[in-house]
Amino acid sequence: MDVLSDILRTMHLRGSIYFGSCFCAPWGLDIEQGEKASFHIIERGQCWLRMDHLDEPVPLVGGDILILPHGSRHQISDQPDRPCQPGTPIVERIIANENPFEGQHENFKIICGYFKFKQDAQQPFFNALPDIIHLNQNDRQQFSWLDTALKLVVAEATSNKPGKSILMDRVTEVLFIQVIRAYIQLHHDDENFLAALNDKHISKALAVMHNQPDQPWTIETLANESGMSRSMFANRFHHLVGTTPMKYLLSCRMQLAKSQIEHGQASLYEIAEQVGYSSDSSFKKAFKRFFDRTPASYRKK
Template structure:
């Protein structure tokens, strides 16, 4: 009970941000830049597969569910059929990001019912693997593509992923592939094919770069509105989220957030909960714990120091909240981070 009162009291004060700055977390709004960067800095990926593929006429490639994936149609034309929703026509240069790991099918758009379809199922098993695959009938290639499979590191970004569209489609305008996409794709394919010492971590970083850059491109196309990350259409709620992400160490209250949103306390609370899925202060807690998890995984601070930085009056209260969100105690964060890094460097085959 005492811990609960201390935790409640800590939410009503401004938390000392100096500890964030000591471990590289920006202290001022000017240093922070933008809220999107603050969200994306906590998104860490682990790449599993790189596929340099060719799709043949009447061909169909099945991408199974279970892994998030990125697909870039390097040339030609194809149709992407998601497990839910209508088909997407992909043209040369288009990219598709599937963060919910639903799986999808890539097929020749000219195929029709009753036509024999050549099928090939890609398995995104654990561990890095590279596939150079060709599904073509009589060398009749209708499209070439790059595909990557990955999963998110522990310390998940919570609502960030949950609220995103199931498929993010980035169209290539006027058939001109962005220079950054062409360069990273070629580099990734080359690194995957000529894999050597250090390639494992480099491939993961390149996949990370592709995903983050694609997300930034999508956000920029929406007028740089951070609320788009959460599927929100309420600009006022978006302003409150922006403030939380820019300054997680602040002692936010419903009143202070409602003021930023230019709304009454009760109206703000109701609309925030309806839009984001959780009440305002619960979201503030979730975001603080996500940032705290990042600090713990860096291994530069003790648990009590991170607890105080996150606004908790005791290590016990912080530990309970942390375990409730992530499923493991804060003291295990560094060990888990080291174990994951080891697996990434030395993947085992199924």
């Protein structure tokens, strides 16, 4: 199991498409801050992206993929200064086949959807994601697998074949993973958790913590796994991941334990052993400190 796969599995990634529609100018959507990450695929034409922290509107053209991992408020429109209508009621109308931007000259087509995940599950990963991930046609050409995922999303968004709904969910989840993979490779020099996944030393320590959380890891043994001295490893890990190795290990163990409680049938004693605790009492105390709830109460819930 690689680290990114384990993180995304823990986050319970889900995704789907709201709509794939053609618009006729003038049009503009003001999409408010939300709990879900939103995405837009520009299939044809051009539009403009505006956000409060952007100095200038950003042009988006056919073939572009835009993901807002933190669900940030933004505006997309046919012109950079176009007044925008509230997004939620417009999206509801489009889903109900009442597209208010229909017209005779629909030279713009867009696919809009969302990604949903438990943001509290992997804070270092989630915090490292930027407000905007914007990949263009040139970026897609570097990663053939990303282009394949995008084509699948576009095909299913315009399909009426049986199984469309469930398949749209799955291909959008694949798209998110592919975009994250591409982003990590394009920004391998960044100094954050995403860079840690590619770092030849720190990635080794992350891998053993995710793959073998039951082992009695220490700073020394993790440093040995990474091929670094104790002090260099601790400093480098904290710099990239944003927390200490032992706190990160605790998070891995607790997230695994929570998942086992939610979806498994193992006893609390068995779960304690799986996540590296020699007694269920010490496990219960650690779980209570981490989640502010006992394992038993969490299982009952």
